[in-house]
Each structure stands twice: as C-alpha cells, then as structure tokens.
Amino acid sequence: MSSSSSSAERLSQIAGHLNFPQGLLAGQVAIITGSGQGIGAEVARLFANEGAKVVVSDIDAKKAEDVAQSIKSNGGSAVAVSGDMLDSKYIDELVKKAAEFGEGKINIIVNNAGFTWDGVIHKTTDKQWDTIIALHNTAPFKLIRAAAPYFRVKDGAPRSIINISSTSGLHGNAGQANYALAKAGVTGLTKTIAKEWGPQFGVRANTIAFGHILTRLTAAKEDGAFVTTPDGQKVALGIPKAQGDTKAKAGFEDIPLRRPGSATEAARAILAVASPLFSYVSGQTISVTGGRNI
Template identity: 35%
Template sequence: MSSTTGLSGRAVVVTGAGSGIGRAAALRFAAEGARVVLADINGEGAEAAAREISAAGGTAVTVIGDLSDQQVVDRVVATAVDAFGGIDVLVNNAGVMDRMSAAADTSDAEWERVLGINLTAPFLLSRAALPHLLASGNAAIVFTASEASLRGSAAGTAYTVAKHGIAGLTRSLAVMYRDKGVRTNAIAPGGTVTNIQVELDRDAHGPSVIMRHLGNAGRTATADEQAAAIVFLASDAASNVNGVILPVDNGWSAV
C-alpha cells in the first residue's frame, strides 16, 4: 500500500459500486486498506464486488436500493455508521445516461429519471453524510461528473444539465466546507468502458447533432483509469486539492 494515500482503515461509501467505475473504485479503496460500503441498485453486482473484496482480505458491506429514495440514502449512511463508526470518504458515482435527446424532445419521464439519479440522489447522500464527514475532521467527497459537465456537446439535455449541476454542487461544497475538514472534488470522465446502456434514436435531432462532435473524444478509457483518479482525489496525496473538476479524458477537454 502506498504510504501517501492515508486511506488505510478509513470508512468509504461508493455508490454505483456494482459495476464500472464504482466497482473499480471500491476495489481500489479496499486494496488501500479502506473499509467500504458498496451501494447500488444492482444487488447481484454489488454483492459480487463485496465478495471479491472479502476474498482478498478486505472489509466490505453492501446496501441495495435506489439512491433517489431518501430511505435508501438514510440506510446507506446508517450502515456506514453502524459498521465502521462513521464516514471519511463519500464517492458519489452512481448515474444513468439519457437518450441524448434535445430539449424539445425530452420527455418529463426522461428528465425526472436522469435528474433524479444523477443530481438529486448525490445531493441527498451528500447532505445526509455531511454530519459524519465533518466529524471525521479529514474527509473527502468525490463526484463522478462528466465531459458533459464541461460542454454542451457530449450528451443530451437532461444529462448535460444534471452533470453541470454536479460541477456546481462540487464547487459549492468545496467552498462551504473547506475550513471544516471536508474537501470536495470531481472527475470528469470522457468515454469509458462501463455497462451503462444508451438507448437512442440516431435519426432524432439530439443524437444526430451530438454524433457530429464525438470525433474529438479520443481513446476510450478503462473503468480502472477513472477509479485511479477518484482514489487520488480522496487520498492524502490530494490534501490541498479542493473544488476541482478533473478531466480524465485523454485530452478531449483540451481540444
């Protein structure tokens, strides 16, 4: 274990931990000696990841449910406190894609689902976890934002608005709690290999516009490359990094 991470023994909550970036992050935190709560609506995936952590000698518990439900959020926090005595790191990673719909074609259902999971749920969990993060005295929140936090040409209206909201939430928390022992940062992934499904009509206006801009996206990242950045931002190696939206995109944001 790296002597600079300071993560050994820390209590970490990772959402969306059943697959993709969240799963890779949970495994990395556990390898650094952290105790991990894996939260996901995908019970099979979360339990499999927890078993892998346990088999490697780590400590993990799971909470299964929809994080846009306040009761599930409360259960995540209660589980971390009951199992590990508090929360030192919160990784708000869980998310869904939209249909790349333009505003005029975005249904109420698409808007509410994407905003609820991608923006409201991370807010609810951050709010619920903050008393315990503040009690830690050396805590970190890391969000999974997106290239869609930085531009208007990486996704549809709902996803773009939600991820811009995550950038704003990241910066607000960073300012509000920087003198209280809580750092808040986000990664902004470019294209990454995960199991997130995108259902779209390529002939619809939104996808037809967005597809013209994706030629600059560059190499597709692995989930573990994104997870490495998450763990860095949560670690003591990033002790003076606060309020950053860190592109992990092979230079897409520089084009």
C-alpha cells in the same frame, strides 16, 4: 479484475514508498454509489486495496454483493448495502448502515451512481428530464446532507467527497440536455461543499468529469443493457453501434490519447483525488478524458 489487481499492487508499492504502509486510505470508511459494476466497482476494489472499509451501494443487489464478496475474499473490508438512490428512505438507510459498519465514522463519499437517458431537446419527456436530474443532482445532495453529521466533525481525520461528472456537463452534448444539465450541476454542488465544510472541518470536495470510459454506458446499445425506472420502465443503455464504430474507425481523433479509458483508469483517478496525495486540492473539477476537449 487481473489488470485491476496488478495496478492495485503497483499503487500499493507507491503508497509504501510514500510512507503509507497500510495503504493510501488506511482505515477510512467510503461509500461508493453505483459500485456494483463499471467505474464504481473498480473504485471499490482499488479503495479496499488501499486499506479502506468500503460500502458497496447499488440498485443491483446481486452485483453489489458480488463486488463486496470479491473484496472480502481478497482480504479487504466491504459490505453491500443495496437500494435505489431515487428512494430517500434508502439514502438514510445507506448512511445509517455505513456508519454502523464504520463504527461511527464515514470519511469518503463517491457520488457515482448514474445512467444516461438520451433524447434531443424537442423530444425529451418530463420523466426523462426529472429522472436524470433526480439521480445525478438531488440524490447526491440528499446523501451528502444525510451524511453531514459524519463530515462536520473536528477530529482532524481526512474527509473527502467526490462527485462524478462528465464532459457532457462541462461542454454540452447533443442529445443529452438532461444529463448535461445534471452533470454541470454537480460542479456547483461540489464547490459549495468545499466552501461550507472546508473552513471548520477540513472536508475536501472535488468533481471528476469523465470522457469516454469503457463501461456498459458507452458499449453498443445493441448489447441490450438497460436500467428499470421506479415505475418499471426499461431504459436502454449504450450508444448505437454504428455511432461507436464510426468513432473507432476515425481512431478516436477527438481524444489526444486516441483511445477511450478503462474503468480501472477512471477509478485510479478517483483514488488519486481521495488519497492524501491530493490533501491540498479542493473545489476542483478534474477532467479524466485522455485530453479530450482541451
């Protein structure tokens, strides 16, 4: 939180210099899915620091409420709307509540909610496959479709959609066929939005593909983090400690910057793309990887 606050202060200074005295996202209403923790929570905080009204969406109601409260106690504007992105009714409710909170406006959607459920191809079950595609592709599509009336608007206000992908989607990754397909799919969805809603409505859509970012998804599996599927199955998160230790011991030699990124660094990239500094960037897939895979 402290590194996030100090980086937010520096960003606010930059915004002031660039003539956005109320912040880079002043008055914009943003839905951030999966913002109860990790990258999404940092996005919520950075957006709020830049004047956005933030809708904190997460399946974990307590964490979503905590993020919204911490934003409000820092003088920002936020509301928690918790629920499962795999539930179509929740998606409709999320859009309805966001529009109420935004007094009829929604400017930004960050499709960030997600998790990994790894398996080599010959052992991946239908349920593993279907859940990951549903969460990373179908849910973002349904959210964007439900929010269409708030994006297909000709009032000249900034509107932007950011879909979160991964190096696994761009390059493939052994043990992640489901996640790689889903994260590749996001890029086609993004480009289609850019082409459908750019010409008349000025909506920008971009994909951000992360490499190794330090969250519970990349922490040691032995730490015990898990998510629960709608039918009650626990899915362990993280990567086996031995695998993580090997990468660290090798000095992250596959990453030119030789280190993983923090959730705050990941969130800053999302803020950059959402901000007016990127007003002429649309349809792109931006890798935020410390240079991995170049």
